[in-house]
Amino acid sequence: MAFGLYVHWPYCESKCPYCDFNSHVANAIDSERWVKAYQNEIERVARSCPDEILSTIFIGGGTPSLMKPEIVEAVLGAATSAWRTTNDLEITMEANPGSVDAARFRSYASAGVNRVSLGIQSLDDTHLRLLGRKHGRDEALAAIEIAQNTFSRVNIDLIYARQNQTIDAWYAELSEAISLGTGHMSLYQLTIEDGTVFAQRHKAGHLRGLPGDDSAADMFELTQSLCAAAGLPAYEVSNHARPGEECRHNMIYWQAGRYAGVGPGAHGRIQLDKRRIATEAIRDPGQWLRAVEEVGNGEHPETSLTSEDQITETLLMGLRINEGLPLAQLEKAGLALNDWQSRLDLIAEGYLEADDDRLKTTASGRLLLNSVIGCLLQDLKTTQS
Ligand SMILES: C[S@@+](CC[C@H](N)C(=O)[O-])C[C@H]1O[C@@H](n2cnc3c(N)ncnc32)[C@H](O)[C@@H]1O
Ligand code: SF4
Structure with a gap:
């Protein structure tokens, strides 16, 4: 069975108003501390499941494309020394168009990254502003081109069912996005997550023009048919790929497989003897760093999953994928x-x-x-x- 490693990078240039991921804005980041902490945590986790064969690594965030290439190199070096790997190890990294440049991408590729996932969100300047994004349409298009010239596998994320978005506008935007030719697209309906700026605005009645359930369902169906007709059928509720280009790392989650999670707030599911263990790292980046440095462990106490927990997870994950x-x-x-x-x-x-x-x-x-x-x-x- 496939085994993956998730590595969380918790920093972004600014906080998007819709986002409830574990992402923070920091004035200064001490790269040396992060390198040591990631290396120590990867080595510690690997000691509890040394016989796994690593087939995927996913560096997510936050905005991992803000990581200095030396940090990425150190993380990948630690992971590939800690476990044996498959010959076709998939190494994905998330990137934000605002922080993409060709030289930086080439450094990530030389460090071993072979798949990139770009947070494009929209190809429309007005909507990018409404989503609070720092990048514009031109930067998004340039980032996709650089990514396609550097990596053989590229994903783009788009968010639809946005404020004042008509179905015709989504048809045009999605058609343009498909024409850019990436082999994978993650197409998410905008969700108003508790604790975000959008949730506050929504509660105060200031987030006007969101589509109702019927229009959002129409947009979902349009998404399915347009992508399928273009050769990128859905293989998961929000994920579309040319056959063979599915994200193997995310498939491990959906198949309720095994993975280690390293970095602030990262979750893992590992096998210890016959038990399935859930791990969860400390969410706050500063506290996580201190825990790794002072006690040699950045995680909360692990828990053994009961039979009921495992059945629930298997259903929650497995019913999302077509298979x-x-x-x-x-x-x-x-x-x-x-x-x-x-x-x-x-x-x-x-x-x-x-x-x-x-x-x-x-x-x-x-x-x-x-x-x-x-x-x-x-x-x-x-x-x-
Ligand atoms: C962790 S983010 C990483 C990408 C990168 N930080 C960026 O934003 O460019 C993963 C993706 O989740 C999606 N996402 C985040 N919050 C969302 C929300 N409230 N509703 C729908 N999609 C969301 C976005 O498409 C985003 O690109
Ligand atoms: S959407 Fe991406 S860039 Fe924006 S705050 Fe969340 S993780 Fe950071």
């Missing part, structure tokens, strides 16, 4: 399939399908994914209690 999840994985985690009536009801209603011993959402199930999962989990609570 679905093997029913045997649920049985292995302790689920008595025969007692699970809501599964049969949802299959009969056309929201789920079961074939080849896998459970999958149908297109209409994916449109109502949260309700479908809610219904399955509710039923599990009653059958397992």
